[in-house]
């Protein structure tokens with residue numbers, strides 16, 4: 397079920413259709429196997445103007461709304477054109493537009509619209525995991541006002557391709573009585589002296605790579621702080637909540653593609669001379685996946701509209717991350733079952749969706765803590781974490 401489309405959304409949908417005619421799933425899969433960015437697809441996102449949507453014209457964008465950006469992710473992933481690298485490029489704009497200085501906006505934003513520059517986002521650390529308040533990466537202010545950054549981040553997507561990274565660091569020690577203070581965000585050029593990386597060997601078919609990133613006495617100029625010192629939390633969530641909507645669009649698109657593959661196979665596979673799709677044990681889980689996808693989609697586009705209207709969408713953004721990951725899990729699972737042994741054949745190209753479904757339960761935030769958050773914020777139950 398499609399969302400109710402505005403004229404601008406129809407225009408985005410038309411652009412997606414032209415892209416789908418120019419690149420196919422096989423091309424993206426080959427790039428994913430090599431863990432390389434599918435350059436042709438990235439250029440099409442940029443050259444057709446999709447990357448410029450959602451960014452005001454004064455900073456090199458074409459204006460437009462969150463629902464249009466979500467739609468682009470949803471539609472292109474529905475064709476199997478998996479490209480998670482677009483997400484960090486969009487998500488860093490939101491805090492920069494809201495909290496950045498005029499100089500930062502003029503310097504960093506236009507490149508995100510043309511695809512010439514790319515941002516990575518560094519928050520996760522090995523020991524603290526989901527608990528961002530426990531991070532140990534720290535930035536100490538020097539006498540001249542600049543900062544010196546030390547610490548280590550992990551799982552960082554696309555750090556090798558990014559020109560800059562947003563790094564979340566402590567500028568004050570952790571205060572257990574005031575979790576929300578002491579975090580700051582920095583714009584750090586990825587080629588800065590003192591940065592070293594180790595490639596992580598993740599068992600995923602993704603067109604990008606993930607890194608452990610070390611920061612050893614990296615000098616960060618004072619003007620590279622994003623937002624206010626020690627009050628990075630709001631800035632951080634201005635990044636993370638939009639990310640949950642964009643990841644939602646991606647999850648739903650991938651779910652749609654996996655479901656379509658399952659349905660197509662169920663129509664033609666007939667070991668007992670009738671299509672397996674005529675058995676309720678096959679048809680019902682496919683139908684449940686469809687219900688889950690369509691329901692999550694309604695919620696997703698509603699949240700995008702509310703975001704554009706300036707509403708706080710923290711609770712809804714978390715629910716969407718959970719719902720869309722659940723929809724992807726259901727769709728990838730039944731698509732796998734329907735294919736029988738062929739599922740395990742790499743050439744069948746279903747394993748990437750199965751793995752991505754599992755991954756979507758953990759990242760960008762794990763589904764368990766979302767349930768704890770909804771229990772607390774949505775139901776008033778005691779905080780459990």
Ligand SMILES: Cc1cc2nc3c(=O)[nH]c(=O)nc-3n(C[C@H](O)[C@H](O)[C@H](O)COP(=O)(O)OP(=O)(O)OC[C@H]3O[C@@H](n4cnc5c(N)ncnc54)[C@H](O)[C@@H]3O)c2cc1C
Pocket residue numbers: 517518519520521522524525526527550551552553554598600606755757758759760761762763764765768780781
């Ligand atoms: C492919 C991929 C790309 C990524 N890209 C980036 C990136 O670009 N930048 C970045 O900063 N990070 C990135 N990450 C990291 C990702 O955000 C983290 O993996 C995720 O936040 C979970 O952290 P963790 O893996 O340490 O899990 P942990 O925090 O160790 O959690 C493990 C499990 O414990 C349970 N759990 C943990 N806490 C709670 C709780 N409070 N309540 C209930 N259950 C809980 C959950 O079941 C959870 O799955 C990426 C990860 C992957 C897999």
